[in-house]
Structures are given as structure tokens and as C-alpha cells.
Amino acid sequence: MSIKKRWQFILSSLIRHRKHFMLSSIGIVTGIMAFSFFWALSAGVSQVVLGEIFPVKTLEVVPRSLGVNVGPIQLGLGADALTQKSVTAIQAVPNVTKVYPKMKVTTPMVGVGGKKYLGNDLQIEILAEGIDPGLVAGDVDSQFKFEATPVSAPLQSCKTDLQCGDNGYCYDAPNLSWRYQNLNPGFAYCRHYIPVLASQHLVEIFNGVVRRAHDFPKLNPQFVIGYDWDIILGSSVVRRSEASKKYHYKVRLVGFSDQAMWLGLTFPLPVVQKFNTLFHGAEAAQTFHSVTVKVDRKDQIAAVSQKIEQLGFDIKDSGAARASFIILVTTLVFLVISLIIVGVAAVNIMHVYFMLIYERQVEIGLMRALGAKRSDIRWVILGEAGLVGIMSGIVGVVLALLSSQVIDYISRYYVPDFPYKPSSYFVFDAGVVVTAVLLSVGFCMLGAYFPASRAAKVDPARVLTGQ
Amino acid sequence: MEAISLVVVGHLKKNYQPKQCILNDVNLRIEDAEFVAITGKSGSGKTTLLNIIGGLDSDYEGQVEVAGKVLSTLSDDELSAYRNSHVGFVFQSFHLMPHLSCLENVLLPSAFNQGKAVETAFTQQALALLAMVGVAEKAHEFPNCLSGGQQQRVAIARALLMQPKLLLCDEPTGSLDDESAGDIIQLFAKLNAEQGMTIVVVTHDADVALKATRTIHLRQCGVMEEGQCL
Ligand SMILES: Nc1ncnc2c1ncn2[C@@H]1O[C@H](COP(=O)(O)OP(=O)(O)OP(=O)(O)O)[C@@H](O)[C@H]1O
Numbered sequence: 056m057s058i059k060k061r062w063q064f065i066l067s068s069l070i071r072h073r074k075h076f077m078l079s080s081i082g083i084v085t086g087i088m089a090f091s092f093f094w095a096l097s098a099g100v101s102q103v104v105l106g107e108i109f110p111v112k113t114l115e116v117v118p119r120s121l122g123v124n125v126g127p128i129q130l131g132l133g134a135d136a137l138t139q140k141s142v143t144a145i146q147a148v149p150n151v152t153k154v155y156p157k158m159k160v161t162t163p164m165v166g167v168g169g170k171k172y173l174g175n176d177l178q179i180e181i182l183a184e185g186i187d188p189g190l191v192a193g194d195v196d197s198q199f200k201f202e203a204t205p206v207s208a209p210l211q212s213c214k215t216d217l218q219c220g221d222n223g224y225c226y227d228a229p230n231l232s233w234r235y236q237n238l239n240p241g242f243a244y245c246r247h248y249i250p251v252l253a254s255q256h257l258v259e260i261f262n263g264v265v266r267r268a269h270d271f272p273k274l275n276p277q278f279v280i281g282y283d284w285d286i287i288l289g290s291s292v293v294r295r296s297e298a299s300k301k302y303h304y305k306v307r308l309v310g311f312s313d314q315a316m317w318l319g320l321t322f323p324l325p326v327v328q329k330f331n332t333l334f335h336g337a338e339a340a341q342t343f344h345s346v347t348v349k350v351d352r353k354d355q356i357a358a359v360s361q362k363i364e365q366l367g368f369d370i371k372d373s374g375a376a377r378a379s380f381i382i383l384v385t386t387l388v389f390l391v392i393s394l395i396i397v398g399v400a401a402v403n404i405m406h407v408y409f410m411l412i413y414e415r416q417v418e419i420g421l422m423r424a425l426g427a428k429r430s431d432i433r434w435v436i437l438g439e440a441g442l443v444g445i446m447s448g449i450v451g452v453v454l455a456l457l458s459s460q461v462i463d464y465i466s467r468y469y470v471p472d473f474p475y476k477p478s479s480y481f482v483f484d485a486g487v488v489v490t491a492v493l494l495s496v497g498f499c500m501l502g503a504y505f506p507a508s509r510a511a512k513v514d515p516a517r518v519l520t521g522q
Numbered sequence: 523m524e525a526i527s528l529v530v531v532g533h534l535k536k537n538y539q540p541k542q543c544i545l546n547d548v549n550l551r552i553e554d555a556e557f558v559a560i561t562g563k564s565g566s567g568k569t570t571l572l573n574i575i576g577g578l579d580s581d582y583e584g585q586v587e588v589a590g591k592v593l594s595t596l597s598d599d600e601l602s603a604y605r606n607s608h609v610g611f612v613f614q615s616f617h618l619m620p621h622l623s624c625l626e627n628v629l630l631p632s633a634f635n636q637g638k639a640v641e642t643a644f645t646q647q648a649l650a651l652l653a654m655v656g657v658a659e660k661a662h663e664f665p666n667c668l669s670g671g672q673q674q675r676v677a678i679a680r681a682l683l684m685q686p687k688l689l690l691c692d693e694p695t696g697s698l699d700d701e702s703a704g705d706i707i708q709l710f711a712k713l714n715a716e717q718g719m720t721i722v723v724v725t726h727d728a729d730v731a732l733k734a735t736r737t738i739h740l741r742q743c744g745v746m747e748e749g750q751c752l
Pocket residue numbers: 517521522538539544562563564565566567568569570571
């Protein structure tokens with residue numbers, strides 16, 4: 056029997072028995088719908104959690120220190136910083152593409168600004184670190200640069216910011232409203248803004264929590280790029296921590312980055328090296344606090360971590376491992392439930408098929424008497440099941456897609472904002488669709504397998520001429 | 523040496539349950555172009571014998587040879603091919619598929635044909651057969667719209683589509699009124715006389731037996747009597 060003839064039989068029989076097939080596929084549609092729904096949900100949640108909350112493209116290496124609790128205080132035993140030598144050693148580990156040392160600002164700093172957007176100047180203590188500009192090249196807004204631009208001699212005198220170009224401001228020390236140590240009192244000259252990066256977390260926390268406490272407007276992260284404010288290095292809200300020297304700078308936000316500090320500002324590394332040198336001497340420029348390690352491929356992360364730990368460093372737990380584990384387990388639970396539904400549906404399909412084959416035994420017997428082979432009969436029955444499977448799979452995915460749209464709609468318009476609230480909780484990619492349809496086809500054909508064998512064994516003599 | 527017969531049945535034994543006696547040592551020859559009627563009491567094994575010759579039943583002892591093929595040596599697929607191209611079946615209850623038109627019903631065996639014949643050739647053949655059996659104008663109607671006699675004619679056309687050597691009919695007139703039955707018997711006689719078709723008809727109907735060139739009477743437990751030849 057030719058393939059074309061077989062398909063003609065399959066289609067004509069599907070059309071003739073469409074009611075039976077529709078009934079028999081309800082279970083499989085439900086199962087496939089659940090399966091693709093949970094898969095897409097898990098992919099969507101993973102995307103937010105692993106892509107935005109805990110990006111895991113890199114490793115964060117920190118010095119190994121043993122915390123010893125002494126009353127309320129934990130005394131650190133071992134190194135508290137990484138030297139240039141440590142950085143070189145980490146760079147030498149196989150499969151490490153590149154290392155990017157990071158340095159915390161070791162002097163307190165206060166930021167002042169925000170009037171333009173919030174109606175009032177905020178004055179807050181700022182934590183900051185320096186990062187290798189190479190690590191964040193892609194995150195910097197195209198109209199700005201993320202680099203240290205030292206003031207070049209001779210100094211260009213000025214009266215207004217406009218005289219200092221797009222990336223500069225007029226540094227007019229005596230007219231500033233707070234007290235600080237000025238390097239060149241009485242002389243106004245042009246300076247570059249210091250570029251800083253912030254983390255998306257900061258915006259999320261501001262929009263989700265801070266602004267509610269202070270009744271500020273919600274910030275659009277894209278819009279605040281380019282905004283500038285003042286920082287006073289050496290100043291602190293904790294009076295005891297105030298340094299004897301203070302330096303004033305203006306900083307400008309040039310982008311958001313996954314690599315940026317969660318609660319703080321991220322400067323180009325040379326800037327922080329300079330800051331720390333100002334207060335702690337030349338050696339501070341070579342004292343790093345962590346190293347970001349880029350690995351060739353994600354799957355090498357485990358091996359590289361192990362090597363680095365053997366070198367005597369620690370890997371900072373980003374929380375990503377735990378988060379992805381929880382997502383994985385939850386997803387597996389739901390997928391197993393979906394598979395059980397699909398499995399039960401396959402049993403249901405088997406019953407319907409046995410019934411159908413009983414009903415159609417004369418037809419099958421006649422086909423056999425007229426020359427159909429056993430394999431022809433089996434092929435036709437399995438082909439019917441396969442087609443039903445494809446259709447159920449598609450219907451299941453479409454239903455899952457529709458319900459995800461409904462949920463996203465409800466979330467968008469009826470659920471209040473929360474940090475990292477995604478515009479969609481679902482990711483339907485080709486993988487979900489293909490897997491769902493294959494699964495559906497597989498289980499339909501599995502359900503039809505025994506009925507097909509029985510059909511192939513129908514005895515034409517009995518059903519056509521028997522009493 | 524005698525020319526080989528179309529059907530040779532030798533020492534055929536068949537029972538469905540142990541100790542049962544349905545066919546026991548049946549020996550039978552049917553020559554090419556014969557019109558044979560098989561008669562016998564209900565339960566004597568007529569249908570069983572016909573199914574064995576037609577390759578629908580391969581669970582028996584003894585030898586059955588049709589057109590030089592020893593049926594017991596054929597695989598299941600080969601038996602399917604044999605049923606498709608060497609024999610045509612006509613059943614008491616027609617067994618036409620209700621969802622197919624008469625023409626499509628006649629064409630059904632061609633779907634299982636393993637040769638490379640062209641579809642249009644089959645369609646022409648089917649239309650010619652429908653005309654020959656006298657229901658040409660019903661080709662595109664569904665079987666439900668036809669009388670019993672007409673349905674049986676369509677079934678006969680279907681049995682003839684693949685140009686079999688042997689037509690096996692199990693009580694073909696059993697469900698028909700006398701007039702239609704007479705027409706069908708007439709058709710068999712014509713097929714046999716004009717085209718030399720070998721026909722084996724199982725029947726209770728004395729009229730059929732009279733038209734046949736030979737009558738074989740089956741008795742319970744396979745004892746056979748030859749009827750008078752016409
Ligand atoms: N599939 C079967 N399983 C068990 N016994 C069967 C089967 N088919 C037929 N028989 C028995 O075998 C015997 C012969 O049956 P068969 O149908 O060949 O008789 P028959 O001569 O065609 O009868 P009828 O004239 O009533 O059609 C009967 O006793 C019948 O009950």
C-alpha cells in the first residue's frame with residue numbers, strides 16, 4: 056500500500072470518526088497545555104531570575120577569610136584583599152578568558168543631588184567600587200564613555216559649565232554650598248564628569264520601596280542616564296568616619312550594568328585607584344577586593360570555580376545556584392504532574408481506540424480480505440493517532456499560550472508593581488512547541504500501539520463470514 | 523501427466539476446537555473455468571472451506587494449492603498479496619463501505635495493490651465492471667441508496683477489479699429476494715460462460731446449484747459427495 060494511499064485512509068477515517076477522536080484527545084490536550092504552560096512559565100521566571108536578578112555569566116572571586124565571632128564582632132582571619140599577584144594567578148587558571156579586578160572605595164563618600172527629578176536634593180552615604188571598564192563595555196550608553204579622564208594641564212579656566220563642553224563642568228570651589236578641602240581654592244576650571252554605572256537593582260529598589268517611603272515619583276531608568284550629581288569623598292553621615300581631607304567631584308550616570316554594585320555606584324577602576332591612593336598611599340592602588348572571572352563557556356564554571364578555590368580563594372555565592380535549583384525543582388514537579396496527565400490521557404486514548412477498533416473490525420477485516428497487509432492496518436491506526444497527536448499538541452500549546460496571555464494581562468493591569476515585575480511571565484520558544492507536539496504525538500501513538508496491534512490481528516474470516 | 527488444476531485441496535483437516543470434526547480429509551480439485559456450487563447443511567464447514575481456499579484462514583492441516591501456489595508456504599504479507607490479486611470475494615452481506623461511493627468501493631482493492639498500475643487505468647476498469655454488472659448509473663451514489671441486488675452487483679464488480687483467477691462467493695444470494703437472486707445467478711453464469719471465470723459458490727439455493735457446472739455436497743465431518751454434473 057503506497058504512502059499516499061495510507062494517508063488517504065488516515066484522513067478519511069479521521070474525518071469520519073472526528074467525534075471520537077475529539078473526545079479521546081481532551082485528556083492529551085489538557086496534559087500538553089499544562090506541560091507547555093509550566094515549561095514556558097519556568098523559562099520566563101528563569102529569564103527574570105537568572106538573567107536579571109542573578110546573571111551567571113561570570114564568577115566573583117573574593118579573598119578567603121575565616122570569620123571568627125567575638126561577641127557582636129566577627130574578626131577576619133586571613134587575607135582581606137587580593138594583590139596583583141593573586142590576580143595573575145587567577146588569570147593563569149585554564150579556561151579563564153579574562154579576569155577583571157574590582158576595588159572598593161575605602162573612604163566614606165556622600166552623594167548630593169536629585170533635585171531635578173525628585174524636587175529635593177537627597178544627601179546619602181554612597182558605597183562604591185571600581186571596575187575594569189572592559190567588563191562593562193556593552194552596558195555604557197553610546198553617547199558616553201566609561202573611563203578615567205584625568206584633568207590635563209594647563210587647567211582651562213571657566214565661568215560656566217557651558218564653557219567646558221559636553222562632558223565637563225566648571226569646578227568653582229568657593230561657590231559650592233558645603234565645606235570641603237579644595238585643591239585649588241579661588242580658581243574655577245574645567246573638569247570632566249566622572250562616569251558611573253549603577254545596577255538595575257538600585258532602580259528596582261528605588262521604584263519598589265524607597266520612593267514609597269519618601270513619596271517620590273517613579274524613575275524611568277532609561278531617562279535618568281546622563282543625569283549628574285555631586286559627591287564628596289571623605290565626607291560621611293557618620294561623623295566619626297569623616298576624613299580630615301575632603302574632595303568634591305561631579306559624577307554622571309552613563310548606564311546600567313549587571314556587573315555594577317547592587318547598592319552603590321560603580322566607577323572606572325583607575326578612578327577608585329586614585330581615590331584610595333589619596334587616602335591610603337600608593338600601595339592602595341594594588342589592593343583589590345574581588346576579581347570577576349569570565350569563563351569561555353557556562354558549563355566550565357564549575358571546574359574553574361574548583362581550581363580557583365584550590366588556589367586559596369573563595370567564590371562568592373551569587374544566589375543564582377540556589378535560585379536556579381529552586382526553579383528547576385518546581386518546574387520538574389509541575390512537568391511531572393503534566394506528564395502524569397498526559398500518561399493518563401494515553402490510557403484513555405487506548406480505551407477509545409480499542410472501542411473504535413471493535414466498531415471498525417468489519418471494515419478492517421474487509422481491508423485485510425481485499426489485500427491489506429498487517430503492517431498497512433497498523434500504519435493507518437498509528438498514523439491516525441499521530442495526526443491526532445499533532446493536532447492535540449498544537450491545540451494544547453495554543454491554549455497554554457492563550458492562558459499565559461490572560462495571566463500577563465491580569466498582571467499588567469490588576470497586579471501592583473513589585474521589584475522585577477516582568478512584562479510577561481512566560482517564554483514560549485520553538486523548543487517548548489516542538490517538545491510539546493512531539494510529546495503529544497508520542498503519547499498518542501503509545502496509547503494507540505496495542506489497539507493497532509489488535510487491529511492488525513483482526514481475523515477477516517471471523518468478522519466477515521463468522522456468525 | 524494431467525494438467526495441474528486451478529485449485530487442489532489434499533487431505534485438508536480443520537477444526538476449531540480439539541476433538542471437533544468440521545473438515546476431515548477433504549480432497550478436491552477445481553479446474554479452470556469451472557462453476558462449482560458447494561452445498562451442505564448448516565455447520566458442515568462450507569464457509570470454512572471457502573475461507574481456506576481464499577487465504578483468509580491459514581490455520582489447518584493438509585495441502586491447499588491455488589494457481590500453483592501452496593498457500594501454507596506463503597507468509598502473511600504474501601497471503602495478503604494473494605488475496606488481493608488472485609481471488610475475489612463475494613459475501614452474503616455485501617460488505618460495502620457505507621462512506622465510499624460505489625465506484626470508490628469497487629476501487630478499494632487497488633489501494634492494496636503492490637504493483638505499479640496507474641490509478642486512472644483502475645478507474646476505467648472499475649467503470650467498465652460497473653457497466654458489465656448493470657449498475658453503471660450508480661457509480662457515484664452511496665451503497666445505502668441501492669437495493670440489495672444492486673449492492674451485491676457492486677460487490678461483484680469489486681471482486682473482479684484485480685482480474686482474479688477465482689471468484690469465491692459465500693451465499694451471495696442469501697440476503698436477496700428471489701428475483702434479485704436469479705439475476706445474480708444469471709450474472710455468474712454469464713461471467714463463467716463468456717469470460718471463463720472460475721467461480722465457487724457456497725449456497726443453500728437449489729437454483730444456484732442447478733446453474734453450476736458441478737455441485738459438491740459437504741457432509742458433516744468432511745465427507746464429500748459429488749453431485750450430478752450438468
Ligand atoms: N471462528 C470459529 N470458532 C469456532 N467455531 C467456528 C468458527 N467458525 C465456524 N465455527 C464452527 O465450525 C463449523 C462450520 O462452520 P461454517 O461456518 O464453515 O459452516 P457453514 O457450512 O458455512 O454453515 P452455514 O451454512 O450456517 O453458513 C460450525 O459448527 C461452526 O459453529
